[in-house]
Amino acid sequence: MSTDTTRSAILTAAERLYAERGFGDVTLRDIVATAGVNLAAVNYHFGSKDELIAELFVTRSIVTNRQRLNELKAAESAGGGRAPIEAVLRALVGPTLRGCLGPDSQRSDAARFMIRAAIETIPPIRKIKNREIDHLRKFAAAMRRSLPGKPDAEIYWGLHFALAMAQQTVRDSERLLRLSEGACDLDDVDGVIDRVVAVASLALKTNMTGEAEAAERAEARKR
């Protein structure tokens, strides 16, 4: 068995098992048994269990990030270098939600792996997430082009809230389904994307930093 097939077999088996059973319940011995390779091969090819998980996560993240940037570029090109804020936010949250939500995501090991990664955040994955700030900065810049004059803090809060709604919907989809008893349809991925984009862009378009608004909020706080 050549180098590449052993390596690939480990990656494929690991992704499937992590997707099915989560990170805590899968041992290296489970993975090598499924892959039909030797235990020491994991350390030889990846160095450690954490690095194996990191490789899986990085591979999948790159795909999502590229989709995001492609959508952003397409939207900005169509608008002559400036896209409406809705389009920028859609490029940001669309790929993640399409990848992790909807009926199809049940069948893809890659999608279920990324859902697990969103739920059971373990150290090797967290370290990688902390490195994606440069990627997000490109979206902050595009948002600034969409909303010239908007204070930076507002841009960052809007970006943060958009990601928060998207990621928490992936993380806690089960809770929302049970709470709403089916009233919220998570299989309608485009509908979910519309909602997240609508709320985030509504927040960004509304002036929430002016004195009048701050006073109103302070008033509401007292009530």
Next chain:
Amino acid sequence: MSTDTTRSAILTAAERLYAERGFGDVTLRDIVATAGVNLAAVNYHFGSKDELIAELFVTRSIVTNRQRLNELKAAESAGGGRAPIEAVLRALVGPTLRGCLGPDSQRSDAARFMIRAAIETIPPIRKIKNREIDHLRKFAAAMRRSLPGKPDAEIYWGLHFALAMAQQTVRDSERLLRLSEGACDLDDVDGVIDRVVAVASLALKTNMTGEAEAAERAEARKR
């Protein structure tokens, strides 16, 4: 050493170590060494490692949930049984954000433990979170009283997004701080609560289910 002090010593030591180093890096032997008690005492008092973690999490959750309900009750009493939607949302997200954000939370083991629990979601904690749906139902009911005629799905999405923004701000505060390079002030807890409440109530007050709005969103999707 009496029963209670041993039990308490284990809880105190466990909370501090989990807060400092996370769940994956702390063994029962670390805990009993810090607590100055015997290894077998953990099994005697808690049954298992997971039940020890569950006890810690439940204890802290009860405090937060009670604060939430107290604030909700106070707001609804002041309004004669119906509170403005802002007040309901504030009661929902305020206790969590006040507990986990701000300069003080750095010094409290309890706060740092809950932040860890929000970040490193492990099975025993996830099981408990799944049981808090009944608690959230009380807020859905209060929101329905605040916004009579609002479709249930809109209520649930609003509740979900409010929690998403609050919880993700706790989870990913470091990312937001680094991304914004200090432009977003997470030490201003009241300001953060204001923002979350403002965005969520804005989304709930705006009609996003009407035909005109759906058409507009469909249009925006094409652009």
Next chain:
DNA sequence: GTCTATAGACTGATAGAC
């Protein structure tokens, strides 16, 4: 209730033969 001592199984990681 607390402790010592220990069982038995499992984990990730690695040295060294091939």
Next chain:
DNA sequence: GTCTATCAGTCTATAGAC
């Protein structure tokens, strides 16, 4: 690159002295 064998660590769980 692959394998065997093994290390040092972890876990739950328990028997039995005090």
